[in-house]
Amino acid sequence: MGLFGIARYVVLVFVAAVILVPIVFAAIGGAKTNGQLLSDPVGLPSPWVFSNYTDVLFGANAAVFWGELLNSLIIATVAVFLTVSLSALAAFIFARMVFKGREAMYMLFTLGLLFPSAVAILPLYILVRDLGLESNYLGVALPQAAFGLPLTIIILRPFFKSIPVELEDAAKIDGCGTFGFFWRVLLPLARPALATVSILAIVGTWNAFMLPLIILNGADQWTLPLGVMNFSSEYSNDQARTLAFTVMAILPAVLFYIVAERQIVSGLTAGSVKG
Amino acid sequence: MSATTVRPRAGRRLSAKWVTIILFLLPGLALYLLFVLFPVVQAARYSLYNWNGLKPLTDFIGIDNYVTALNSDIFQNAVSHNVFIIVLSLALQIPFSLFLAILLNRHFHGRAIFRLIFFLPYVLSEAITGIIFSLFLQPSSMLDTTMQNLGLGGFIQDWLGDTGFVMITLFVIISWKYFGFHMIILLAGLQGIPKEIEEAALIDGAGRWQAFRHVTLPLLGPTLRVSVFLSMIGALQLFDMVWVMTRGGPIGASSTMATLMFKNGFIESDMGYGSALAVLLFLFALVLAIAYQRFVLRRDVEGAVTAFNG
Numbered sequence: 001m002g003l004f005g006i007a008r009y010v011v012l013v014f015v016a017a018v019i020l021v022p023i024v025f026a027a028i029g030g031a032k033t034n035g036q037l038l039s040d041p042v043g044l045p046s047p048w049v050f051s052n053y054t055d056v057l058f059g060a061n062a063a064v065f066w067g068e069l070l071n072s073l074i075i076a077t078v079a080v081f082l083t084v085s086l087s088a089l090a091a092f093i094f095a096r097m098v099f100k101g102r103e104a105m106y107m108l109f110t111l112g113l114l115f116p117s118a119v120a121i122l123p124l125y126i127l128v129r130d131l132g133l134e135s136n137y138l139g140v141a142l143p144q145a146a147f148g149l150p151l152t153i154i155i156l157r158p159f160f161k162s163i164p165v166e167l168e169d170a171a172k173i174d175g176c177g178t179f180g181f182f183w184r185v186l187l188p189l190a191r192p193a194l195a196t197v198s199i200l201a202i203v204g205t206w207n208a209f210m211l212p213l214i215i216l217n218g219a220d221q222w223t224l225p226l227g228v229m230n231f232s233s234e235y236s237n238d239q240a241r242t243l244a245f246t247v248m249a250i251l252p253a254v255l256f257y258i259v260a261e262r263q264i265v266s267g268l269t270a271g272s273v274k275g
Numbered sequence: 276m277s278a279t280t281v282r283p284r285a286g287r288r289l290s291a292k293w294v295t296i297i298l299f300l301l302p303g304l305a306l307y308l309l310f311v312l313f314p315v316v317q318a319a320r321y322s323l324y325n326w327n328g329l330k331p332l333t334d335f336i337g338i339d340n341y342v343t344a345l346n347s348d349i350f351q352n353a354v355s356h357n358v359f360i361i362v363l364s365l366a367l368q369i370p371f372s373l374f375l376a377i378l379l380n381r382h383f384h385g386r387a388i389f390r391l392i393f394f395l396p397y398v399l400s401e402a403i404t405g406i407i408f409s410l411f412l413q414p415s416s417m418l419d420t421t422m423q424n425l426g427l428g429g430f431i432q433d434w435l436g437d438t439g440f441v442m443i444t445l446f447v448i449i450s451w452k453y454f455g456f457h458m459i460i461l462l463a464g465l466q467g468i469p470k471e472i473e474e475a476a477l478i479d480g481a482g483r484w485q486a487f488r489h490v491t492l493p494l495l496g497p498t499l500r501v502s503v504f505l506s507m508i509g510a511l512q513l514f515d516m517v518w519v520m521t522r523g524g525p526i527g528a529s530s531t532m533a534t535l536m537f538k539n540g541f542i543e544s545d546m547g548y549g550s551a552l553a554v555l556l557f558l559f560a561l562v563l564a565i566a567y568q569r570f571v572l573r574r575d576v577e578g579a580v581t582a583f584n585g
Binding site: 005008009011012015016018019020021022023025026029037040041042082086087089090092093097099105108109111112114115116118119120121122123124125126127142143145146147149150153178179182203206207209210213214224225226228229232239242243246249250253254256257258261264265269 | 292293295296299300302303304306307309310311312313314315317318321328375378379383385389390391392393394395396398399400401402403406407408409410411413415416417419420421424451455459460463508511512514515518519533536537540541546549550553554556557560561564
């Protein structure tokens with residue numbers, strides 16, 4: 001290894017440390033008492049105290065933690081299912097049908113990329129309230145799904161386009177209708193693309209903050225990001241507990257990331273290059 | 276598309292095609308119109324009224340909300356914070372991301388691990404990241420103690436409480452969270468450039484820096500453009516992290532257009548004024564997008580010309 005190689009390791013290890021230190025400190029801090037945290041914020045706990053973690057997972061704070069995890073899961077599942085299925089249907093039309101006004105319609109969808117969701121948030125709140133969906137999972141999941149449509153359609157369209165017309169003709173000869181072709185031939189072939197857009201949508205909805213913040217009033221409906229914010233103010237003088245709760249709250253995302261890193265990275269690069 | 280998918284022979288066949296189109300397109304279109312386009316149009320409408328969100332929408336005041344906003348020190352202050360983040364992102368965060376992308380653009384032991392770690396913060400929720408850092412940065416807590424131990428005690432600041440320092444703190448945390456994303460995009464861009472091109476330049480007698488500056492960097496142009504653009508749009512919308520960490524404070528020292536909009540709309544129930552701020556935010560993004568397209572397009576053409584000359 002030359003000098004350059006060593007220098008590279010030094011830089012990379014330093015940056016990696018900067019990334020990991022706050023997370024590791026939080027994880028270790030959760031295994032201290034508040035007294036230990038105060039007297040020695042950075043050292044290893046002596047002794048290790050796991051009561052904060054067990055409280056979050058099984059004890060006093062477990063109902064809150066698992067409830068919020070479930071809320072996040074429900075909202076993300078509904079939103080991602082809607083975004084991906086409705087985008088697939090629309091992208092199919094944009095990719096494989098020729099009709100008047102197609103490009104104009106497609107442009108209408110791509111226009112959505114121009115609007116940061118913050119721009120629509122006040123009227124969105126009024127709309128959701130008027131629809132009676134305030135404090136309802138759907139009040140978050142539906143707008144979330146809608147804002148996911150443009151990018152998903154833009155990514156799926158070229159994939160759907162690249163599937164040969166001969167295949168469609170063959171399917172038709174074998175008696176497949178348009179929906180049959182879409183469902184039984186095209187979707188299975190487009191599985192990698194569907195995985196990509198699903199993962200993009202999962203990361204987006206899982207971390208969403210502003211929309212749930214205004215729509216979900218009841219504490220029993222909060223998603224994890226909202227829950228962590230409120231936990232940290234509720235337990236502002238119990239920092240060790242807050243750290244344990246926060247660390248458990250990011251754990252699902254971290255595990256998902258470790259399992260699906262390759263997919264997430266390729267999805268995000270595909271998404272940003274197209275967008 | 277080839278014409279084989281469409282064979283408009285008879286009226287019945289044509290209408291079957293339209294039925295398919297409508298059935299497939301309608302659900303997505305309905306959702307999109309209702310929850311994306313309609314609210315955006317409504318924002319423009321509300322912005323012309325004095326309205327608290329509850330009473331009937333009758334108090335039409337024209338562009339007063341916009342005039343108020345543009346003349347308000349509070350709004351200008353918030354815009355300056357967004358601009359601050361944009362400028363620092365372009366000047367520091369993206370070059371840093373590029374530097375790391377270059378370091379990772381070779382095969383060596385541990386490369387995959389570094390990539391995994393650097394990109395990790397991107398998948399964390401911005402709000403939860405904010406909470407972690409709030410705790411990490413508390414006075415005489417983890418960061419301060421670490422700095423003391425390293426003999427850097429003299430550099431300790433009131434990270435989030437000092438009006439002169441809070442934006443710098445936020446910028447560092449934003450960079451912590453997002454540099455990995457830009458690094459990944461740029462790395463993908465670098466990997467799309469054939470190694471032979473740079474090697475050819477090196478053989479022709481170019482130094483490493485020259486080869487990078489005149490061969491690799493221009494070829495990376497399109498990817499850098501995406502990265503810069505996403506960074507600017509992200510900085511314009513900045514909300515989640517600021518909201519959980521400072522609520523825009525202390526005394527407005529970290530307010531952004533989005534926190535101001537949120538405060539006016541939801542906390543002070545001034546939906547009309549909040550909507551005007553939202554529209555202004557959108558216009559900023561739009562102007563930036565258009566200006567950027569033009570500016571960069573011109574640069575690209577120039578770059579192509581100089582590349583041919585050189």
